[in-house]
Amino acid sequence: MKKRSFMLGVMVAAASVLSACGNGENEEAAAESGSTITISLMHRYQESNIGKSPEDTAVLDGLQRFRADYPNVEIIEEQLQNEDYSIKAQALAAADDMPDVFIVPGSWMDNFVTNEIVLPLNGEMDKRPEWRDGYRPGTLDAGTREGQVYGIPIAAGPTHLIYYNADMFGSVGYDQFPSTWPELMDAGEKLKEKGINLFSYGDKSKGYAMSSWISALTDRINGPDWTESILNGGGAKFTDDGFVKGISMMSELAKAGYLNKDLNSVDTDTMVNYYFEGRSAAFVSGIWSAMNVVNNAPEEITSATRVAVFPGVEGGLGNPLSSSGGAGVYYSVNSGIEAGEKLDAIMTMLDYMTGADSAKLMAEVGGFPAYDPGEFDKSKLHPVAQAAYEASAAADATKIFDLWFDASIVEVLNTGIQGVMAGSSTPEQLAEETQQAYETLLNKP
Amino acid sequence: MGKALRPKSWVLLAYLLPGLLIYSFVVLVPILAALRDSFYSWTGGPKKTYIGIENYKEILQDHVFWHSFLNNVLMTVYGLIGQVGLAFVFALLLMSKMVKLKGLHRTMSYFPSTLAPVIIAFLWMLIYNYNYGLLNAGLTKLGLGSFVQSWLDLTGPIVLLASIPLSWQNIGFFTLLMLAGLSSINKEVLEVAELDGATGIRKAWYIIIPLAKPTLVVASLLCIANNMRGFEHIYALTGGGPGNSSSVMALYAYETSFLRFRYGYGSALAIAIIALTMLMILLSTLALQRRRHQKGDVY
Numbered sequence: 001m002k003k004r005s006f007m008l009g010v011m012v013a014a015a016s017v018l019s020a021c022g023n024g025e026n027e028e029a030a031a032e033s034g035s036t037i038t039i040s041l042m043h044r045y046q047e048s049n050i051g052k053s054p055e056d057t058a059v060l061d062g063l064q065r066f067r068a069d070y071p072n073v074e075i076i077e078e079q080l081q082n083e084d085y086s087i088k089a090q091a092l093a094a095a096d097d098m099p100d101v102f103i104v105p106g107s108w109m110d111n112f113v114t115n116e117i118v119l120p121l122n123g124e125m126d127k128r129p130e131w132r133d134g135y136r137p138g139t140l141d142a143g144t145r146e147g148q149v150y151g152i153p154i155a156a157g158p159t160h161l162i163y164y165n166a167d168m169f170g171s172v173g174y175d176q177f178p179s180t181w182p183e184l185m186d187a188g189e190k191l192k193e194k195g196i197n198l199f200s201y202g203d204k205s206k207g208y209a210m211s212s213w214i215s216a217l218t219d220r221i222n223g224p225d226w227t228e229s230i231l232n233g234g235g236a237k238f239t240d241d242g243f244v245k246g247i248s249m250m251s252e253l254a255k256a257g258y259l260n261k262d263l264n265s266v267d268t269d270t271m272v273n274y275y276f277e278g279r280s281a282a283f284v285s286g287i288w289s290a291m292n293v294v295n296n297a298p299e300e301i302t303s304a305t306r307v308a309v310f311p312g313v314e315g316g317l318g319n320p321l322s323s324s325g326g327a328g329v330y331y332s333v334n335s336g337i338e339a340g341e342k343l344d345a346i347m348t349m350l351d352y353m354t355g356a357d358s359a360k361l362m363a364e365v366g367g368f369p370a371y372d373p374g375e376f377d378k379s380k381l382h383p384v385a386q387a388a389y390e391a392s393a394a395a396d397a398t399k400i401f402d403l404w405f406d407a408s409i410v411e412v413l414n415t416g417i418q419g420v421m422a423g424s425s426t427p428e429q430l431a432e433e434t435q436q437a438y439e440t441l442l443n444k445p
Numbered sequence: 446m447g448k449a450l451r452p453k454s455w456v457l458l459a460y461l462l463p464g465l466l467i468y469s470f471v472v473l474v475p476i477l478a479a480l481r482d483s484f485y486s487w488t489g490g491p492k493k494t495y496i497g498i499e500n501y502k503e504i505l506q507d508h509v510f511w512h513s514f515l516n517n518v519l520m521t522v523y524g525l526i527g528q529v530g531l532a533f534v535f536a537l538l539l540m541s542k543m544v545k546l547k548g549l550h551r552t553m554s555y556f557p558s559t560l561a562p563v564i565i566a567f568l569w570m571l572i573y574n575y576n577y578g579l580l581n582a583g584l585t586k587l588g589l590g591s592f593v594q595s596w597l598d599l600t601g602p603i604v605l606l607a608s609i610p611l612s613w614q615n616i617g618f619f620t621l622l623m624l625a626g627l628s629s630i631n632k633e634v635l636e637v638a639e640l641d642g643a644t645g646i647r648k649a650w651y652i653i654i655p656l657a658k659p660t661l662v663v664a665s666l667l668c669i670a671n672n673m674r675g676f677e678h679i680y681a682l683t684g685g686g687p688g689n690s691s692s693v694m695a696l697y698a699y700e701t702s703f704l705r706f707r708y709g710y711g712s713a714l715a716i717a718i719i720a721l722t723m724l725m726i727l728l729s730t731l732a733l734q735r736r737r738h739q740k741g742d743v744y
Contacts, residue, residue: 090703094489111706115490204684262575262595264687408705415700419688424600444486 037345040099042078044085054367055155062353073345098334106142106328106403107410113145118332120148124347139327139370151330152350157287157368158325158392160216164282167304177308188258198258200280202271206414210402212284215324217246219398223317238434247427254421264418290388291366307387323395327370328403368392412437483713488706500713513692519604521672527612529664532619555617566681569610573597600690626660662733673722694718
């Protein structure tokens with residue numbers, strides 16, 4: 001018995017050693033014949049959003065085309081929801097266990113570059129000048145550090161647009177979207193009397209306020225120089241009047257009862273649904289909501305929907321037509337990848353997913369790609385999507401705070417704005433807290 | 446156990462060793478690692494800067510952390526009332542002759558304990574929902590429309606509102622614990638008490654509570670430990686919001702590490718949580734022990 005089990009053990013060991021050798025030989029052979037490269041990819045685009053979201057539609061279409069054209073490349077893909085993605089990616093980054101290709105929001109870029117998680121891609125981009133030069137101006141900026149490109153942008157649409165119901169505003173005497181803040185407050189009051197919210201608002205999954213409201217509103221008041229100064233540590237403070245005023249304007253809307261009561265406990269999907277149900281006369285969101293309105297709103301709501309941006313602020317330094325926008329989310333490559341076949345395959349895959357063909361498709365289904373699609377077929381676009389696209393092209397893009405500011409500041413602001421909107425803290429307190437986080441960042445050893 | 450049957454101490458140790466090894470690996474090692482990291486400024490990569498006790502100094506001034514600590518304490522107080530207190534009452538009712546279908550009650554009250562916190566949070570989100578929630582619908586039906594609120598947006602009583610689902614979940618477990626404790630009380634003592642005319646509340650107060658004290662103490666300590674390190678409920682129900690109003694220590698440490706990329710400071714917060722929880726347990730144990738000595742009971 002003993003003898004037999006010993007023999008069995010020897011055989012198993014031998015078999016495993018032999019098969020291991022076999023594997024090694026296979027791999028070498030594979031490399032020689034240029035077959036089977038494995039790329040692990042983790043991103044926040046999902047099959048289930050195809051047809052709903054232009055970004056998901058275009059990127060996943062590109063991936064499918066790549067798979068068809070390069071059957072020898074195996075892609076291990078993981079699709080996650082936006083929030084889940086952030087949680088998982090940050091945990092993996094901390095454990096230094098990132099996949100080959102992943103998504104990096106601009107606000108993480110500093111950290112990932114400092115900690116050598118991402119690979120600089122200049123050399124690779126220079127090999128492909130046509131692709132490199134096809135991006136809209138400025139779209140690579142938030143992913144570039146000291147001249148080194150660390151990320152390939154995907155979409156560049158504005159994060160601040162107002163989708164409003166023209167019929168409802170017409171019924172309170174505004175045939176255009178109010179062009180000044182006092183007028184907007186007046187419309188809010190008149191709508192409130194009818195039991196309708198001026199805006200529906202949903203900030204449960206933190207970040208909405210920052211990307212769709214605060215960035216554009218602060219710029220209206222302070223102008224882009226203030227933002228630059230904050231980013232360069234040039235002396236601007238979050239406690240400056242302009243920033244506090246922007247936050248105050250938001251909290252006034254909440255205090256006056258022009259927003260839905262459950263503004264911190266519903267997410268953006270519910271926010272949009274409130275608009276579809278006619279509970280609110282408008283909602284503030286990015287270009288990604290255009291297709292949602294087109295595809296999912298009741299007919300009478302869709303036909304009444306128009307697109308606008310925040311009115312200018314009296315005495316404000318910013319362009320009253322600007323919207324926060326530009327690219328801010330990137331595909332980055334793991335710093336562990338060395339130049340060679342695999343990196344080439346990765347770059348080709350990224351070209352398929354974000355380059356010319358993908359950009360054309362994204363524009364045709366109502367998105368705003370970072371890569372300039374050139375002329376594309378606008379005939380298929382619904383008027384709402386077209387209006388959003390035109391507003392995007394016309395808008396002077398202001399930096400999106402949550403993609404440019406460091407994650408430590410973003411988190412404090414995202415959390416604090418909820419307290420302000422709920423009425424438990426004041427705009428001044430929030431400015432104070434944010435400034436503190438900012439100073440901690442500046443003084444970090 | 447008789448001396449003859451008792452295995453040698455090294456045998457005992459050998460039996461304990463596998464469990465002890467796993468426990469050290471998943472609990473003690475990470476705690477020690479966190480203790481080490483808490484002295485660094487570290488953003489998650491290869492660069493670590495030793496900064497001594499700066500992180501701990503920052504904790505002392507971090508009002509969000511202390512606000513979260515107070516929320517933990519508040520949750521503990523609500524937990525002692527809503528979980529241990531109510532469970533004790535339920536257990537007494539289940540022991541009494543008034544209640545029929547005891548098995549059904551036991552099963553029903555234990556059922557929520559079998560659910561995952563995320564599911565419970567989702568259930569209660571639906572209950573608290575402003576437009577479609579059960580709670581507001583009920584209030585409207587009762588003609589109390591003026592009390593209708595967007596419950597999870599209230600910053601004042603948010604900790605209480607978040608503690609209710611927690612009590613709902615844990616009450617079954619504590620009820621079973623109490624029942625086990627109460628059933629060990631000598632029946633004769635209770636009968637004698639009844640003959641002496643102690644019934645209902647007086648029997649509970651003068652006879653049952655003193656005799657069930659060890660069970661109550663264990664349940665209270667469990668409840669304190671649970672609430673001091675509470676995380677998943679708050680994370681799933683409110684995410685610490687609105688703002689920081691329902692934040693708890695563990696959630697704040699998690700956000701600091703994984704959302705703000707301040708792993709060093711996050712580790713320091715984790716160590717602070719351990720220290721504070723130990724302190725709370727120590728204080729409550731001392732308080733409960735001392736009262737016992739005053740009464741001259743010996744267990």
